[in-house]
Amino acid sequence: MATYLIRRLLQSALILLGVSFITFFLLFVLPADPVRQIAGRSATAETVENIRQQLGLDQPFIVQYGRYLAGLLQGDMGRSYLQKTEVAELIASRMPATLLLMAGAIGCELVLGLAMGIAAALWRGRMADHVLMMTSFVTVSAPQFVVSLLMLYVFAVQLGWFPIGGYGTFAHLVLPAVTLGILGSGWYARMMRSSMIDVLRADFIRTARAKGLTRARVVLGHALPNAILPIIAMIGIDIGIFMGGIVVVESVFGWPGIGQLAWQAIQRIDIPIIMGVTLVSALAIVIGNLLADVIAPFIDPRITLR
Amino acid sequence: MIPAAQAMEPTTGAVTAPVLRVQGLTVSVQTEDGLRPLVSELSFVVRRGETLAIAGESGSGKSITSLAIMGLLPPPAVRVTGGQVMLGETDLATLPESRMRAVRGDRIAMIFQEPMTSLNPVMTVGTQLIEAIRAHEDVSRSAARARALEALRAVRLSQPERRMTQYAHELSGGMRQRVMIAMALALRPEVLIADEPTTALDVTVQREVLDLLRDLQREMGTAIILITHDMGVVAEMADRVIVMQNGRMVEEAATKDLFARPREAYTRDLLAAVPRMGAGVAQAEKPADAPVARLSDVVVRFGLKGGVLGRVVQNVHAVEHVSFDIRRGETFALVGESGCGKSTIAKAIVGLVPHQGRIEIAGQALEGLDAAGQKAYRRQVQMVFQDPMAALDPRMRVGDLIAEPLAIHGLGGVAEQRARAADLMARVGLSADQLDRYPHEFSGGQRQRICIARALALNPALIIADESVSALDVSVQARVLALLRALQDEFGVAFLFISHDMAVVENISDRVAVMYLGQIVELGTRAQVFGNPQHPYTRRLIDAVPVPDPAHQRMAQARLAGEVPSPVHALGAGPERVRLRDVGQGHLVAEG
Numbered sequence: 055m056a057t058y059l060i061r062r063l064l065q066s067a068l069i070l071l072g073v074s075f076i077t078f079f080l081l082f083v084l085p086a087d088p089v090r091q092i093a094g095r096s097a098t099a100e101t102v103e104n105i106r107q108q109l110g111l112d113q114p115f116i117v118q119y120g121r122y123l124a125g126l127l128q129g130d131m132g133r134s135y136l137q138k139t140e141v142a143e144l145i146a147s148r149m150p151a152t153l154l155l156m157a158g159a160i161g162c163e164l165v166l167g168l169a170m171g172i173a174a175a176l177w178r179g180r181m182a183d184h185v186l187m188m189t190s191f192v193t194v195s196a197p198q199f200v201v202s203l204l205m206l207y208v209f210a211v212q213l214g215w216f217p218i219g220g221y222g223t224f225a226h227l228v229l230p231a232v233t234l235g236i237l238g239s240g241w242y243a244r245m246m247r248s249s250m251i252d253v254l255r256a257d258f259i260r261t262a263r264a265k266g267l268t269r270a271r272v273v274l275g276h277a278l279p280n281a282i283l284p285i286i287a288m289i290g291i292d293i294g295i296f297m298g299g300i301v302v303v304e305s306v307f308g309w310p311g312i313g314q315l316a317w318q319a320i321q322r323i324d325i326p327i328i329m330g331v332t333l334v335s336a337l338a339i340v341i342g343n344l345l346a347d348v349i350a351p352f353i354d355p356r357i358t359l360r
Numbered sequence: 361m362i363p364a365a366q367a368m369e370p371t372t373g374a375v376t377a378p379v380l381r382v383q384g385l386t387v388s389v390q391t392e393d394g395l396r397p398l399v400s401e402l403s404f405v406v407r408r409g410e411t412l413a414i415a416g417e418s419g420s421g422k423s424i425t426s427l428a429i430m431g432l433l434p435p436p437a438v439r440v441t442g443g444q445v446m447l448g449e450t451d452l453a454t455l456p457e458s459r460m461r462a463v464r465g466d467r468i469a470m471i472f473q474e475p476m477t478s479l480n481p482v483m484t485v486g487t488q489l490i491e492a493i494r495a496h497e498d499v500s501r502s503a504a505r506a507r508a509l510e511a512l513r514a515v516r517l518s519q520p521e522r523r524m525t526q527y528a529h530e531l532s533g534g535m536r537q538r539v540m541i542a543m544a545l546a547l548r549p550e551v552l553i554a555d556e557p558t559t560a561l562d563v564t565v566q567r568e569v570l571d572l573l574r575d576l577q578r579e580m581g582t583a584i585i586l587i588t589h590d591m592g593v594v595a596e597m598a599d600r601v602i603v604m605q606n607g608r609m610v611e612e613a614a615t616k617d618l619f620a621r622p623r624e625a626y627t628r629d630l631l632a633a634v635p636r637m638g639a640g641v642a643q644a645e646k647p648a649d650a651p652v653a654r655l656s657d658v659v660v661r662f663g664l665k666g667g668v669l670g671r672v673v674q675n676v677h678a679v680e681h682v683s684f685d686i687r688r689g690e691t692f693a694l695v696g697e698s699g700c701g702k703s704t705i706a707k708a709i710v711g712l713v714p715h716q717g718r719i720e721i722a723g724q725a726l727e728g729l730d731a732a733g734q735k736a737y738r739r740q741v742q743m744v745f746q747d748p749m750a751a752l753d754p755r756m757r758v759g760d761l762i763a764e765p766l767a768i769h770g771l772g773g774v775a776e777q778r779a780r781a782a783d784l785m786a787r788v789g790l791s792a793d794q795l796d797r798y799p800h801e802f803s804g805g806q807r808q809r810i811c812i813a814r815a816l817a818l819n820p821a822l823i824i825a826d827e828s829v830s831a832l833d834v835s836v837q838a839r840v841l842a843l844l845r846a847l848q849d850e851f852g853v854a855f856l857f858i859s860h861d862m863a864v865v866e867n868i869s870d871r872v873a874v875m876y877l878g879q880i881v882e883l884g885t886r887a888q889v890f891g892n893p894q895h896p897y898t899r900r901l902i903d904a905v906p907v908p909d910p911a912h913q914r915m916a917q918a919r920l921a922g923e924v925p926s927p928v929h930a931l932g933a934g935p936e937r938v939r940l941r942d943v944g945q946g947h948l949v950a951e952g
Contacts, residue, residue: 061670256477257478258480258481260478261472261480264464265464265491265492266462266463266495266496267465267491276480354481354482355481355482356482356529360666
């Protein structure tokens with residue numbers, strides 16, 4: 055286990071290095087000029103050059119990247135071009151909001167998705183199955199901003215059940231979390247359905263029935279723990295997809311997390327923030343996958359980590 | 361000790377009232393053309409302490425019958441459409457699910473064919489046993505645990521406390537089947553349905569499980585319905601037999617009478633097709649000219665990786681220092697139980713796994729050959745596998761499947777290849793106008809014939825038949841074995857015949873090598889190995905084979921099921937090398 059973790063952490067470090075390089079390179083070759091954004095429209099060419107020199111943006115790519123990496127290794131993620139604050143501080147101040155939203159959303163997603171998937175598997179081929187799978191198809195294909203705005207319009211504007219936006223109370227959390235949850239639940243419903251159908255055909259399910267167990271015990275006690283394994287691995291991968299969704303949903307609902315921070319930074323080409331948010335997201339994905347892999351042996355004793 | 365006579369007089373008192381009475385049972389499947397019967401008008405009774413065997417080949421409806429009794433038919437397509445299943449005064453066929461659930465596991469229990477998949481892989485053995493007890497009896501967890509432990513002791517599992525905390529994958533196949541039996545018998549059911557309980561087990565393990573079932577039956581007086589295709593198992597276990605074919609009962613008789621005086625033609629054919637030990641056709645000694653295949657000191661090891669850098673830390677010693685020759689036109693058999701390395705040798709010969717030592721086919725080793733040379737080498741060796749459906753691409757026509765080796769090696773034009781495929785179809789007993797059909801349109805035996813035709817297409821020097829008849833029904837098996845013999849005479853091809861079935865090996869082979877844990881422990885002609893087995897393991901294998909003769913007597917040997925020796929060793933270490941000694945006329949036996 056210890057050697058496994060050490061190996062995985064080394065791999066993770068390599069992945070983050072790769073992500074930092076690719077992102078930095080993409081931002082370097084971007085045709086937009088961050089210095090123009092900082093200096094403003096009316097700035098003279100001289101001012102622009104000054105700022106460029108100050109920020110070291112006149113240096114060749116490899117020097118810029120080397121400096122960034124050196125800073126990163128000392129825990130310095132750089133300063134925002136426009137907000138004049140440490141990027142690390144900015145991210146740290148916004149991280150709790152994002153983690154809260156993510157927890158709420160993953161919770162919603164799992165409850166909705168697994169319930170739909172299990173129900174569809176048990177009623178396979180019947181009307182309920184078709185309706186559930188149609189629903190999941192709609193949620194999978196619906197664009198994030200459309201669903202976000204629709205939820206906002208119906209439940210906040212028309213019905214007035216929840217605040218229109220902002221952060222602070224549980225009521226603020228409901229709409230963004232449910233929106234993200236609905237959007238993600240379709241994937242889980244479909245995966246859970248096929249996984250459950252496979253498991254329900256297994257010999258040990260027949261054994262469980264032959265023992266005279268109740269249907270609930272057979273499905274929840276025997277089938278579910280086996281069917282959920284591929285779902286666990288999926289949650290790890292899902293965090294990546296989530297990071298994309300969070301940028302849209304946080305912006306629509308005015309949720310002060312790192313998604314919103316990223317959105318603003320992208321509009322202003324605030325490279326240190328974009329780099330920081332990208333790396334933190336990559337770190338979240340790496341940790342998510344690592345957790346999924348480490349949890350798996352506790353559910354399935356046949357899996358050993360080595 | 362004759363088991364049949366024992367069971368006739370149960371020690372628990374002479375009770376003759378039937379426990380289970382099946383009357384006119386009809387099970388049908390809903391198809392597009394309406395209801396189609398799978399089991400028709402089946403009637404039988406089972407008495408306390410009695411073993412009733414339901415024997416038949418695949419598709420005879422024997423397993424459907426057992427599922428119908430248990431109320432476990434796959435809904436909604438398959439259901440009971442007529443008749444009664446009377447357990448005492450209750451008709452199980454019409455019982456609502458909630459009441460059926462109370463019967464299942466408590467009054468009727470069942471064990472299945474596949475011990476590997478019949479236990480929940482993510483639940484401990486103990487949890488599954490306790491759950492079975494608590495499903496029917498209102499007892500505390502600790503009381504149920506004590507009962508579970510007692511059940512594990514009753515099935516003679518070593519270290520029962522430890523087994524309670526283990527998972528299925530940590531146990532061998534035989535141990536898992538014992539756990540299944542413990543689970544089924546923990547509540548002392550009136551009826552135990554055993555559906556092919558030993559078919560997936562090695563022969564020595566089968567022996568132990570059959571002995572165990574018989575002992576437990578004697579203690580508890582359980583009525584057993586034994587579903588099996590194996591007439592040897594029937595002869596050893598059953599008091600009475602029902603022979604089924606196409607969902608109907610062909611014949612019902614006391615076991616002794618059925619074997620001595622089968623009334624129906626189908627029963628006679630079935631019994632005639634059963635491979636029997638000591639019934640092998642005497643064959644002339646093959647001339648000892650240059651061998652077709654020569655293996656010298658072949659070793660196959662697989663590395664197990666570990667550590668931070670993922671380096672090899674342990675080795676699986678699959679094959680260790682194996683040497684033998686296969687002569688032209690002979691059938692050389694490799695026998696042994698699962699995991700002994702016999703299939704790994706086959707893979708090494710065709711070059712599918714890397715090996716040390718030297719393997720020559722027609723005087724040529726695979727190593728050091730260029731691509732063209734390797735292709736030519738591979739032309740000399742062809743394989744026929746166990747599962748013909750899995751070995752044939754379902755989207756290719758049979759003609760293309762048979763001609764594919766010719767196309768790969770660029771032999772002849774399309775028309776010639778097709779003519780050759782048609783010729784081969786005829787040789788294996790199929791019709792040339794079936795060339796454009798797909799594999800699923802053929803039966804299991806016919807599919808295996810197609811695989812044999814494909815193996816013959818290149819006129820190889822050696823055909824490796826890896827458990828090629830193991831999945832076939834006995835009557836089909838007998839015909840495929842006869843075909844192999846005829847083809848050998850015709851083409852002069854040598855066979856490497858890999859099997860776990862001692863009776864089949866005894867029937868077809870010229871020479872035999874017995875393998876145990878990756879090494880050969882005995883090698884000789886069929887007469888030497890079967891007539892005069894020298895190594896204790898060989899004798900155990902031969903003794904364990906169920907004999908299709910109810911009069912056959914056998915010494916019972918109760919053994920505790922424990923750990924099996926492992927072929928995994930640390931780097932640098934390894935199993936002790938077995939040295940073979942010639943005990944006369946080339947009969948080699950392990951020393952010590």
